[in-house]
Amino acid sequence: MDTLQGKKEIYILDYKDLRANVPREILIGDQSIAIFLTHDGDVHAIENKCPHKGGPLSQGIVSGEYVFCPLHDWKINVIDGKAQAPDEGCVTTYETVIKDGSVYIMY
Amino acid sequence: MSNRQEKLVVIGNGMAGVRTVEEILKKDPNKYDVTIFGKEPHPNYNRISLSSVLQGDTGIDDIVLNTYEWYEENNITLYTADPVVDIDTTKQTVTSEKNVTISYDKLIIATGSNPFMLPLPGADKEGVIAFRDIEDCETMINASEKYKRAVVIGGGLLGLEAARGLINLNMETDVIHLEEYLMERQLDDTAGTMLREELESQGMRFHMKKQTEQIVGKDRVEGVHFKDGSKLYADLVVMAVGIKPNIGLAQTAGLETNRAIVVNDYLEASASNVYAVGECAEHNGIAYGLVAPLYEQAKVLADQLCNEKSEASYTGSLMYTQLKVSGVDVFSAGDFQSGEGKKAVRVHDEFEGVYKKVMVKDDKVVGSVLFGDTSDSPRLLDMMKKQEDISGMSKAVLLPSEEADSTESPVLSMAPDETICGCNGVSKEAIVQAIEQDGLSSVEEIKKHTNASRSCGGCKPLVADLLQATLGDESSISQVEPLCGCTSLSHEQVQEDIRNRQLTHPREVMNVLGWENEEGCSKCRPAINYYLGVVHPETYEDDDLSRFVNERMHANIQNDGTYSVVPRMYGGVTNSDQLRKIANVADKYDVPMLKLTGGQRIDMLGVNKEDLPNMWSDLDMPSGHAYGKAIRTVKTCVGEDFCRFGTQDSIGLGIAIEKKFERLNTPHKVKMAVSACPRNCAESGIKDIGIVGVEGAWEMYVGGNGGVDLRPGDLLAKVETSDEVLEIISAFLQYYREDAHYLERTSHWVDRVGLEHVRSTIIDNMDNRKYYAEQMEVALENKPADPWESLTHNENKRKELFERKAVELV
Ligand SMILES: Cc1cc2nc3c(=O)[nH]c(=O)nc-3n(C[C@H](O)[C@H](O)[C@H](O)COP(=O)(O)OP(=O)(O)OC[C@H]3O[C@@H](n4cnc5c(N)ncnc54)[C@H](O)[C@@H]3O)c2cc1C
Ligand code: HEM
Ligand code: SF4
Ligand code: FES
Numbered sequence: 001m002d003t004l005q006g007k008k009e010i011y012i013l014d015y016k017d018l019r020a021n022v023p024r025e026i027l028i029g030d031q032s033i034a035i036f037l038t039h040d041g042d043v044h045a046i047e048n049k050c051p052h053k054g055g056p057l058s059q060g061i062v063s064g065e066y067v068f069c070p071l072h073d074w075k076i077n078v079i080d081g082k083a084q085a086p087d088e089g090c091v092t093t094y095e096t097v098i099k100d101g102s103v104y105i106m107y
Numbered sequence: 108m109s110n111r112q113e114k115l116v117v118i119g120n121g122m123a124g125v126r127t128v129e130e131i132l133k134k135d136p137n138k139y140d141v142t143i144f145g146k147e148p149h150p151n152y153n154r155i156s157l158s159s160v161l162q163g164d165t166g167i168d169d170i171v172l173n174t175y176e177w178y179e180e181n182n183i184t185l186y187t188a189d190p191v192v193d194i195d196t197t198k199q200t201v202t203s204e205k206n207v208t209i210s211y212d213k214l215i216i217a218t219g220s221n222p223f224m225l226p227l228p229g230a231d232k233e234g235v236i237a238f239r240d241i242e243d244c245e246t247m248i249n250a251s252e253k254y255k256r257a258v259v260i261g262g263g264l265l266g267l268e269a270a271r272g273l274i275n276l277n278m279e280t281d282v283i284h285l286e287e288y289l290m291e292r293q294l295d296d297t298a299g300t301m302l303r304e305e306l307e308s309q310g311m312r313f314h315m316k317k318q319t320e321q322i323v324g325k326d327r328v329e330g331v332h333f334k335d336g337s338k339l340y341a342d343l344v345v346m347a348v349g350i351k352p353n354i355g356l357a358q359t360a361g362l363e364t365n366r367a368i369v370v371n372d373y374l375e376a377s378a379s380n381v382y383a384v385g386e387c388a389e390h391n392g393i394a395y396g397l398v399a400p401l402y403e404q405a406k407v408l409a410d411q412l413c414n415e416k417s418e419a420s421y422t423g424s425l426m427y428t429q430l431k432v433s434g435v436d437v438f439s440a441g442d443f444q445s446g447e448g449k450k451a452v453r454v455h456d457e458f459e460g461v462y463k464k465v466m467v468k469d470d471k472v473v474g475s476v477l478f479g480d481t482s483d484s485p486r487l488l489d490m491m492k493k494q495e496d497i498s499g500m501s502k503a504v505l506l507p508s509e510e511a512d513s514t515e516s517p518v519l520s521m522a523p524d525e526t527i528c529g530c531n532g533v534s535k536e537a538i539v540q541a542i543e544q545d546g547l548s549s550v551e552e553i554k555k556h557t558n559a560s561r562s563c564g565g566c567k568p569l570v571a572d573l574l575q576a577t578l579g580d581e582s583s584i585s586q587v588e589p590l591c592g593c594t595s596l597s598h599e600q601v602q603e604d605i606r607n608r609q610l611t612h613p614r615e616v617m618n619v620l621g622w623e624n625e626e627g628c629s630k631c632r633p634a635i636n637y638y639l640g641v642v643h644p645e646t647y648e649d650d651d652l653s654r655f656v657n658e659r660m661h662a663n664i665q666n667d668g669t670y671s672v673v674p675r676m677y678g679g680v681t682n683s684d685q686l687r688k689i690a691n692v693a694d695k696y697d698v699p700m701l702k703l704t705g706g707q708r709i710d711m712l713g714v715n716k717e718d719l720p721n722m723w724s725d726l727d728m729p730s731g732h733a734y735g736k737a738i739r740t741v742k743t744c745v746g747e748d749f750c751r752f753g754t755q756d757s758i759g760l761g762i763a764i765e766k767k768f769e770r771l772n773t774p775h776k777v778k779m780a781v782s783a784c785p786r787n788c789a790e791s792g793i794k795d796i797g798i799v800g801v802e803g804a805w806e807m808y809v810g811g812n813g814g815v816d817l818r819p820g821d822l823l824a825k826v827e828t829s830d831e832v833l834e835i836i837s838a839f840l841q842y843y844r845e846d847a848h849y850l851e852r853t854s855h856w857v858d859r860v861g862l863e864h865v866r867s868t869i870i871d872n873m874d875n876r877k878y879y880a881e882q883m884e885v886a887l888e889n890k891p892a893d894p895w896e897s898l899t900h901n902e903n904k905r906k907e908l909f910e911r912k913a914v915e916l917v
Contacts, residue, residue, distance in 0.1 A: 012914050019907070021652045027913045056668040059656045059716075061633075064626035070656035070664050073629055107916075 007095075007106045015101050018043065023067065025058035028107055033094060034058035035103070036078045038065055043096045044078045045105050051076075051089030112140040115412070116201055116211040118191045118356070120145025122154055122562075123385025123401040124217030125173055130409030132181055138413060139213070141183045144203055146190035146218075149241060150175055155398060155530075155563045157244050158431045161272025163609040167241060172561070194360035196378035213380050213412060216357055216368060220350035220386040220396070225260065229322030235344045238269045247343065251276035254342035258282075258331050260319055262289040264430055266347035270311055271432045273345070275609035277646050281312045281339055283319060283331070293428050293439035297455065298462050298478040305435055305460065309615045314339075352387045352394050367394035372420040374408045384408055391423050398530050398562050400424035425491055427529065429481065429565045433608065434619035438481040441474030441491050442466060449473065452505055465505050470498040472505070482517040485569070489525045516572035527569050530562035538570065542577045550574060591630035593622045598634070598848035605638050613639065613650055629655075634849035637736070640772060641844050644886045657734035660908060661894045662719055665712065670719060672711040673733035674726055675769065678743040678761035678781075679707025685728065692725050704733065706740035706778065717911050723895035730895045732770065736850070739778045741765040742790065746783035746800070755800030757783035760829050764798075767833060770890045773840065774847040774856075792819050795853040796836055801825075805832050809839060809865070810857030818854045821862045824870050838869040838879040841886065845879075 012026050018037035025048055026033050032048035034057045044065075048058050055071030062068075066075050066084065075084040081093040095106040115131070117124045120143050128141055145151075149171070156170040178185045186203060193202040194214070202208040222237030224230055234254075236246050247269070250257075257273045259266045262284030273280045288299030289306075303313055318334040322344060331339050352367035363369045363377035367389035374382045374390075384404045386396055395401065403424050410419035427440030443466055445451060454463040461479035465472055465487060472490045477483060483506050490497065490505075497505065518527070523536035541547055541556045550571050554560050560567045589595050596604070601620065610616045613635045617627055627635070632653035639647045651659050662670035676685065689709055693701055699713035708731055714722065723730075732739060743761035747753035761781040780789040783800040791797025793813035797820050799806045804827050811820025824835055842865070847856040857865060869876045891897075898904055 008916070010914055010916060013912060017906070022907050024907065025911045027911050028916060032911065053666070054668070056664075056716075059660065059664065059668075061629045061653065061655070063624070063628050063632065066626075066628075068629035071666065075628075105914075 009097060009104045010107050012045075012096075012103050012105050015043070015098055015103050018103070021062040023058040023060070023062060025056070026105075028105075032056070032058075033105070034067070034078075035096075036062065036067065038078070043098060043103050045094040045096050046076070046078055046081050047092040047094075049091060050074055051083050051091055052087065057091070113138065113212040114210060115139035115141045115213045115215070116209060117141065117143045117215045117217060118194075118201065119143075119215075119217035119219055119385070119387070120147065120149075120151050120185065120187065121217060121219045121385065122151070122172075122398055123219070123405060124215060125151040126402055127215060127217065127384055127405040127408050128183065129173075130405050131412055134409055134413040136181070141181070142186070142209060142211075143178075143183060144186045144189055144191045144201070144207075146188070147240060147242075148188040150178065150185070150187070152241065153562060154240070155431070157238070157241070158268040158272065159564070160244050161238075161247060161269065161276070162433065163272075163275050163607065164433070167244070191356060194356060194381075196360055196362070196381060199380065211380070214382065215408070216376065216381065216383040216387060217385045218353040218356060218387045221353050222346065223349040223351045224346055225319065225348055227319060227322055229324065229328070230346075232322055232324050232328045233326050234324075234328040234342055235322055235346065237346050238265055239350075247273060247345070248276060250343045251278050255279055256281075256339075256341050257343040257345065258339055258341040259345045259347060260331075261347035261349070262286070262313065262315075263292065263347060263349075264290060264428060266345070267306065267311075268431055269345050269347055271306075271309075273343075274310055274611060277609070277611060277643065278343065279312075281314060281341075283314050283317050283333075283339075285316065285318055287316055289313075290430070290437070290439075293443075294437070294476055294478075295443060295445075295464065298437070298439075298464070298476045301460065301462055301478050302430075302435065302437060305618070306432070309434065309618060310612045350386065350396055352389070354387055357383070357387070365389055365392075372422065373411050374404055374421060382408055382412075390421060393423065395424060395426070397426060397428060399532070400426070402531055425488070427484075427488060429484075429563065431563060431565065434615070434621075436477070436479055436481040438477040438484045439475070440484070440488060441472075442468075443474035443476045454506060463506055467497065470496050472497060485517070485521060485525050485527060485529075485566075488529060489522070492526070516569070516576065518569050518573045519576060527573065528557075528559035528562075528566045530565075531558040533557050533559040535573065538573055539577055542574060547574070548578065590634060591628055593617070593624040593628055593631050594620060596620060601635070602638050602848075605635075605642050611639065611643060611647065613653060627653075637772060637774065637849045641886075644882075644889045649891070658736065660716065660719065661730055661734065661898060662714070662716075663734040667713075668716075669713045670716055671733070672714055672719070672722060672726075673704060673706075673708055673731040674728035675731040675765075676708040677765045678741055678758050680743075680758060680762065681708075688726055688728070692722055695725065696722055704740075706731075706733065707742045708733075708740065716909050720899045720905050720909055724899045726895075729769070729893045735772070736775050737773055737777070738765070738768045738771045739776050742778075742780040742794075744782045744788035746781075750783065752786060753783040753800075754802050755783045755805065757781040757789065757798075757800060760798065760805075760832065761789075763829065764833065764836060767887070768836070768840065770893070771840070771886065773844055774849050775852045777840065777853065779836075793817070794820060796820075796839065798832060803827065805829070807832065807835060810854045810862070812852060812854035816854060818858075821857060823862070823866060834876070834880050835869070837883040838876045839865070841879040841883040842869055844886070845882070 020037050020039050024035045033045050034048040036044045050069040052074045055069040057067050059070045060067040065079050067078050074087050081091040083089040097104045151173040153170045153172050159165045189203045189205045191201045192204050200210045222239045236243050257278040257280045259270045259282045262282050270280045270282045288296045289302050320334045321332040323330045328344050331341050354364050357368045358364050367387050368376050368383040370383050370388045376383050385401045407419045407421040410417045430437040449466050449468045452465045464476045466474040471494050475487045521535050524534050527535050547553050560570050590598050616635050636650045636653040656664050696718050698711045702710045704710045741761040741764045743758045746757035777795045779796045780791040780794045781798040782789040782791045791799045793811040797808040797811050804825050806825050807823045808820030809823045812818045
């Protein structure tokens, strides 16, 4: 199910519309996904649902490669989706591709 | 031996001249009858520290090296503000501007340099200055009070230090540089580029490869034009493009000059009994522009002048520099450019922002550039000075810090004879000896005894480490509660540093104060953002990315990720129009719940984020800030208009208070209430500020809290008029805003500092009360506009914050 072949490349937004430290929320069907541009220019996509109690991570404070959940301040790595100690858990991550100024998500 | 003291005259009361006199006094205090002429109206001061004065780290009074008493104690005749205008080398006399003529047996010229001013059209306009002396420094500080935009021409050491200072003085500062990268005379392109990035992150703006063509303006400078046709506005231009040895006087006296006054290895100029030291002297074709060489010259000259059989001679100095901009560590020495027969050892850690290059030629270190971590500089300088053969050494020996345990101070591994203070040539063992023999216990004492860290101050951390290591861990440092995991500094220390070091930007704060995690976290970023806003109410631009979700979205996030909307109802008073609007909006957006809040207004709960901007615009009411660390509500009771017990107009006062202070940021939320009699229907007793009307007066309670830590308010004052109430609220809130930690409620703050302290500060002391009330007016004038109104009209923000973009599955 999770094989590359089974995934589709979906256009989500223009690269120029992203700002570092300003996450964006997109919806694929019912699935909400948070998009992050990190300082090194990479785009990361994670499930927009905190492993703690489902807080919308797209509304958190971003520091470098971490986002702090707006509800109870869990610290989540936007690259690998892992919650940082002492908390435990992780969110699904999605691969992104940048082509000709457009950002695509592998979904 | 004759009884007559020989006459020594020194022209120039600056760093080199006076240092020479100090060295002479050390060797033979009675040999000379000394007279010093100085052009500036000051005793000898530390020119290097002007950068720190400008950056706000020290005051002008703190940089005096030799006080007037010192001159007196040592029987030195000092003429200040009286430059020498003539030297007669045959009669051996000098004459000053104020017509003092005296004869000399020995003459030292130490007139230093003048800044080089580009001969541009308009360079004579008011507001175009250099950076060389106390006067320039004062001009810049004064200009910063009246003007906003500064342009610094020259991206070298001096220009960057000036620019950093101007930014700290709250000026918008642009640096113009002719070359491709900064400090090209001290750095290679890698380090120059890293430096630029670092400084840009501190808020400096650069214009590289730009040539200035003209300075324009009426009387005062108004702008700068460049060769490429571009322009910049400016009301202050600082030229920092280089120095020109000050040799006019020597030339008219017929001394041999080239770029500077030509001297031999004994620092003798071309006339007998005339010597030159410092920046005005040229030895072996080099005129130095740094203090370490001047001090070496001073030592040699003093020996020459005190011992007839002196064997001291000056053979030139190794040049090295350090940039004195807080938060940036740069070091450069010797011949650091790549070239014929040279090989480099390089370490470049882009994660840590560290770059180190060591140039090796014929198995010897000949130069080095260090960026980001300069702890290896003493070791490298030592190897360069001793010309050590390094063929058998490993990289770890060249760059010991690469191997060392990074928590250990580099002084520990230094050899006893290694130099710690480069400016003054003080070795590790000399400092250790002084600590042990003279029982020294502070860096200040070490400075007095050994001169170490007396000049540029760059070695202070090393001296402090050495002091600690020598004394052992007796001096236990008291532990403070750090602001967050990114720093060991407490809230107080950060607040103090922001104020005293005039930090103006979140990045700058984290950089300069050595944040371990350079991006900060969700604890420190909102705090820093708040502190900066309070310290610089007029200029600081709020960083909304550092705000909690509620304050960024201007709505309260709920446990399911929806939001709540609470419009402002001044004093808890509403009318049928507002109620109709709220009802309509609730229907239109399917608001799941309407609820009356404890703050006397209406909460619309369960709103989707994408609906927020449209709801606000339909409501057309101001935000209630029910989500912010800000002024929340002013609850009121019915009061004298309707209530049979009412003694005062509680609603009127409550509305006046709310209108005055709405939208103001505070360390934590601030809730207020006004009741019109002690029955206290508005619960004034458990509010941050609670007002209770009594016959003919208002009682003011502060520090009350109805939440987790239930605490009744303390009676702060009883006043007669509502104007006094407003003034005291202003003073109280402003003092709280400036003094409390971020996220400290008034209840905790009043407990911490004590009610008596608050009362003596803003109630008993009228000057203070006025001061804080005035500061509050400044803060209120610079309050943001209603956020709901501005967000609904900001397309970008609407997209970034509120959009949930549905993408199509193709
Ligand atoms: C802002 C700033 C930062 C600096 N930072 C560093 C640093 O970090 N490291 C470093 O090594 N160097 C630094 N320098 C350079 C250092 O300050 C100089 O190299 C040093 O001051 C030169 O000493 P001097 O005695 O030759 O000249 P000065 O200290 O300039 O002294 C010369 C004095 O002679 C006076 N004078 C001139 N003509 C006459 C006359 N006809 N009669 C009487 N008096 C006269 C002048 O007014 C002046 O007071 C810095 C300089 C500045 C301006
Ligand atoms: C995430 C947590 C919280 C949210 C979202 C929240 C939200 C609110 C809101 C919207 C109001 C109405 C304010 C107004 O009308 O302006 C309110 C009032 C109030 N809240 Fe909370 N609150 C929270 C936590 C707390 C806590 C922890 C306490 C107590 C310790 C508290 C105590 C109060 C009190 C006492 C009032 C009434 C204030 C008054 O009468 O002036 N709240 N809260
Ligand atoms: S506080 Fe006093 S004046 Fe105000 S409503 Fe209550 S009883 Fe009436
Ligand atoms: S839901 Fe994210 S921290 Fe609780």
